[in-house]
Structures are given as structure tokens and as C-alpha cells.
Amino acid sequence: MEDNxxxxxxxxxxxNTFFALTAEEKELVVSSFQLRRYRKHQYVxxxxxxxxxxxxxxxxxxxxxxxxxRGNIHILQFAIEQWWVNDLHSFHKNxxxxxxIDALEDTQILQITYQNLIDLYEKAPRFNQIFxxxxxxxxxxxxxxxLLNISSTAEERYIHFATTYPYxxxxxxxxxxxxxxxxxxxxxxxLRKKTIK
Amino acid sequence: MEDNxxxxxxxxxxxNTFFALTAEEKELVVSSFQLRRYRKHQYVxxxxxxxxxxxxxxxxxxxxxxxxxRGNIHILQFAIEQWWVNDLHSFHKNxxxxxxIDALEDTQILQITYQNLIDLYEKAPRFNQIFxxxxxxxxxxxxxxxLLNISSTAEERYIHFATTYPYxxxxxxxxxxxxxxxxxxxxxxxLRKKTIK
DNA sequence: CGAAAATTTGACATGACTCAACTGGAGTGG
DNA sequence: CCACTCCAGTTGAGTCATGTCAAATTTTCG
Numbered sequence: 001m002e003d004n005x006x007x008x009x010x011x012x013x014x015x016n017t018f019f020a021l022t023a024e025e026k027e028l029v030v031s032s033f034q035l036r037r038y039r040k041h042q043y044v045x046x047x048x049x050x051x052x053x054x055x056x057x058x059x060x061x062x063x064x065x066x067x068x069x070r071g072n073i074h075i076l077q078f079a080i081e082q083w084w085v086n087d088l089h090s091f092h093k094n095x096x097x098x099x100x101i102d103a104l105e106d107t108q109i110l111q112i113t114y115q116n117l118i119d120l121y122e123k124a125p126r127f128n129q130i131f132x133x134x135x136x137x138x139x140x141x142x143x144x145x146x147l148l149n150i151s152s153t154a155e156e157r158y159i160h161f162a163t164t165y166p167y168x169x170x171x172x173x174x175x176x177x178x179x180x181x182x183x184x185x186x187x188x189x190x191l192r193k194k195t196i197k
Numbered sequence: 198m199e200d201n202x203x204x205x206x207x208x209x210x211x212x213n214t215f216f217a218l219t220a221e222e223k224e225l226v227v228s229s230f231q232l233r234r235y236r237k238h239q240y241v242x243x244x245x246x247x248x249x250x251x252x253x254x255x256x257x258x259x260x261x262x263x264x265x266x267r268g269n270i271h272i273l274q275f276a277i278e279q280w281w282v283n284d285l286h287s288f289h290k291n292x293x294x295x296x297x298i299d300a301l302e303d304t305q306i307l308q309i310t311y312q313n314l315i316d317l318y319e320k321a322p323r324f325n326q327i328f329x330x331x332x333x334x335x336x337x338x339x340x341x342x343x344l345l346n347i348s349s350t351a352e353e354r355y356i357h358f359a360t361t362y363p364y365x366x367x368x369x370x371x372x373x374x375x376x377x378x379x380x381x382x383x384x385x386x387x388l389r390k391k392t393i394k
Numbered sequence: 395c396g397a398a399a400a401t402t403t404g405a406c407a408t409g410a411c412t413c414a415a416c417t418g419g420a421g422t423g424g
Numbered sequence: 425c426c427a428c429t430c431c432a433g434t435t436g437a438g439t440c441a442t443g444t445c446a447a448a449t450t451t452t453c454g
Contacts, residue, residue, distance in 0.1 A: 066344055066348065068348045068349075072348065074344060074347045074348045076340060076343065076344060088333055088336060088337050088340075089337045089340075089341075092333065092337075121326070125322060125323075125325070125326070126322075128322070128325040128326040128329050129318070129322070129325040129329075131329055132325050132326075132328055132329035132332060135329060135332040135333050135336055136285055136289065136332050138336055139285060139332055139335055139336045139339065140285050140286045140289075142336065142339050142340060142343060143273065143285075143286075143339060144286075145343060146273065146339060146342060146343045146346065147263055147271060147273060149343065149346050149347065149379075150271045150346065150379040151263065151265045151269065151271045151379075152265075182346075182347040182348075
């Protein structure tokens, strides 16, 4: 167990952008979350296992993805600083996940276990509100993405990604971005050639 | 204003499947939600307007969709009995929606306004928990759908739809289902011909 | 420096779309 | 209750977006 104080400060500041936390609530955050470090390529969650933690990224970059029957990787989400990443379904139902989460860079994460999260809700019910709002925002985001995927060409999706997350373009390789956009790396390469002009 | 009692009973039963409501909480539900009827083809929300209500379907069927720049309709969601349907983004940020919701059948809805929902959370904070869980479940569902869209062919998506929602196949026209699956009606027709064999 | 991975490029294959024509059933007005 | 219209569904022919596979090139990193 290493000292969490500096790490949880970041998380407390994050929560504070939603609601000012009481001293008690801050205490609970400090005692409920645990800092953990992952090296590049290391798994945070591997399919077949149950998702045991809610993960909040302090530093670094992760991807969450599924491998389909043809062996192709489909990236559901990248997570960099101040993002949450976890398989909600596996976490809440306590069932095996069919998703993988691994580190694209050396990464630091704050983790809370299922039981600690339940206790947190119990002891400080206001976190229900915070996580309700967080989940609503996540829902809005993924709904936008679904719509974009259904209604646009790969080129439009790439341009949208590049303008929405310009800071990810230099940080994440094209293979990964292709897996996120739902195209092959080859085709993304052609799109870029065409678009850069 | 018509009598809501029978209608809100349905909603209270629905909430009860999550947590047993207190008498007070039931009272609040009765006084916060309002029954409204829509005829087939009638708009519940039209793009350009702000989404003013959370909608819970008592009876009937709705679709929520976006019209893209080429004039194509993309259906985000169908909503039948005991489903919620609304544009969360527009509702929470109080901005103009770019989505439409309209009735595919004559439909009865229970509606709560933004202000009433805020009051409900205030007076009965436990609803934060209920809606947190509801939103988490909705998130899980839409994430599955996104993954399916990214990783499968139209045929696989149709088969998945047909086995997951068999009761919708006879209830919703193929044009609508095509708009939900993200294919043209013509192509869906060919898929069906091939699949039925 | 050398090996492995990422990216690019080319040739070809295919899933899905477009547009247009045809069919059949449901609703509507006289 | 018939005639008419309109929309959903089907079918065909041609096209385009994107995938597949294989090879060449560049970059990354131990």
C-alpha cells in the first residue's frame, strides 16, 4: 500500500467540479480509492475475468476493447487523465467480462472496489447524484458516437475524431485510432493521405 | 388535466422493482408525472425544440431519430411499454435538440418536467440512486449496440435484432427497423430473403 | 544496430448503397 | 363497397466505400 494522498487530491478536485465535498466525504474518498500503477501493455482487465474496480486515470492512457470472432480489435474507449474506464456490465452484475482494458502508456490509476463503492454510496448518498450525472454524461457521449457511426462515412468520422480530440492524434497510434473508428488501419492510412491535402 | 392514478400505478410498480418506495415517495411520483396521449405520427419532440420532459411509455410505441444532411433517418431507439425515451443532452443542458421523437402507434406517456425532476431529486434523494442505476443500464445497452455496429455485418446485426426483440418484428415496419440497424430498406429486404431460408 | 511494429501502397474482392421499376395491401373518399 | 391512391416491400442493374491480402517502407525501441 503506498501513500494515496497526492493522488486522491486530484480525484477530490475532480469531484469538487460537480459539488463541493464535505470534509467527511473527502475522507471517504481518500480511504476508498487505491492508487495502482500499470506498465505499458499491461492488462487492467482481461476478458474472462470479472471487472473488479472502477478506474479513474490519474496519468497515462488506456484502451478498452473487444476482440471479435474474426480476431479484429474494436476499441470502445480510450481513457486518459481524468477519465473513467471500466466494464459496467461485468462490474455491476459480477460476471465475466468480454472486454479488455490495457495500458497504451505507463499509467497510474485510482481504483475503488465494488464493495467500497457500495459502502461509499451508503455512507455518502450524495455520490449517487455525482455518479448519476457522470453516467448521464457518458451516455450522452456514447449516444453521439453511435449516431456518428450509423450516419457517417469513415472519412467524416475520422475528421470528427481529429477535430474533437486533436491531442490524441499525436499520442495514440493509427492502428488504435482505426480500431476506434471501426475501419482497417490500411483504409485509415488512405483516408489520411486524402484528408491532409 | 386528467386523472393520473391508474397510470402512475404502473410507474410506481416499475420503480418498486428497483426499491420499495415509501408512501411519501409514491405521493411524489403521482404528483410529479403527468399523463399525455399522442396519436400515431405525432411528434413528442421535434428537432430545434428543447426536450422538456422525461418520458415513460405506458402504452404504444415511439421512435427517436436523427435526420442527417443527406436526409436519411437514423433511429437511435424504439420505446415501447415501460421504456424511457428522451434527449438527455437537450433535457439537461436546456438546449435545442437535434433529435426527433414521434409516435409509431397511438401512445400514452407519463411525463415529468425538468423542474419537477429536480424537485423530486431534492425531496426524495433516493431517486438519484434509481436513476443512476437506470442510466447505468441504459449505458450498458447502448455500449453493446455500438460494439455490435462496429464489429458486425448488417446481416449479423439483423439476426441479433430479430432474436433479441422478436416481439418488435411484427410490430414495427421494416423501414423503421432498417433505420435502426443502419442499412437501407432495400438492403434489409435482401437480407431477410437470404436469412429466412 | 537490428528486430519488431506501424504505416503506406497496390491489386483485387465484396458488402452495402443508389436509383428505378414493379407488386401488393391498407386506407380513403365518393 | 368500389376505385383510387399511397406507402411498404421486393427485385434488378450498376456503382462506390471499404475490406483483404501481400509487399515495400518507415519508425520505434530494446
